Amino acid sequence: MELFQEVNISEGWQDVINIEFQKDYFKELQKYVAEQRKTKVIYPPENEVYSWTQHFSINETKVVILGQDPYHDPGQAHGLCFSVKPRQPQCFSVKPTLPPSLVNIYKALSNDIPEFKTPNHGYLLGWAKQGVLLLNAVLTVEEGKANSHKDKGWEIFTDAIIHWINDNLKGVVFILWGKCAQKKGHFINKSSHLVLSDMHPSPLSAHRGFIECKHFSKANQYLRENNKQEIDWCYLPSE
Secondary structure (H helix, E strand, O other): OOOOOOOOOOHHHHHHHHHHHOOHHHHHHHHHHHHHHHHOOEEOOHHHOOHHHOOOOHHHOOEEEEEOOOOOOOOOOOOOOOOOOOOOHHHHOOOOOOOHHHHHHHHHHHHHOOOOOOOOOOOOHHHHOOOEEEEEOOOOEEOOEOOOOOOOOHHHHHHHHHHHHHHHOOOOEEEEEHHHHHHHOOOOOOOOOEEEEEOOOOOOOHHHOHHHOOHHHHHHHHHHHOOOOOOOOOOOOOO
16 A cells, blocks of 8 residues: 555655655554544645645754644644644634634734734744745644543654754754643753743643743844844745
8 A cells, every 4th residue: 555645755854754665664654544534534645744844845954843742733834833824714704713722822923923914814834935844743643532532652653863963963943832842842952953942832831931931022133143034023925
């Protein structure tokens, strides 16, 4: 059976990712996901699972933001953590409904970057195009069931991506929101990279310091100090 028929990985990531594709754990993981797709609705669509590779080469990674698993409601997940697809029905309303965590991310941005204006959508592709890796720990999920694909093997795969960046690049900003992300990034070399940690943007915890974390300006300050172009956190076109 061809397991990777719909996989769309950009050339700048293939050398790193293909190593994992050959391992037994990954073959079992892909068999599991393929079987799940036969009888259940799985997000994101198969051709978007690796969309986080499409916008820059792994060598151009400047910032890594770690999420947990994809949104499990219809029409949201598209392979970038915390981001939701543009042009969804809710985006045509005057006050679009965005995931609560993303709402709090925008609040933190407004508190940190004076010129930031909250958009009427949740599409974060503008960040990805500047070298921000928006990576979930788990890359697929069953509709309506958060964490349903946890501990199936995705964590090993995404750990391998983080390890490669940690070991082969210098001056990357790792943004770890919540215990899950902090645990996943515990091995990051703080002498080679900047690690920013705080509460998760979920409404259950964001009020305990996240809104005031100022991670966006701190990331840019570090990039400047390492002679890298800053991230324009205000650049969030809707398509």
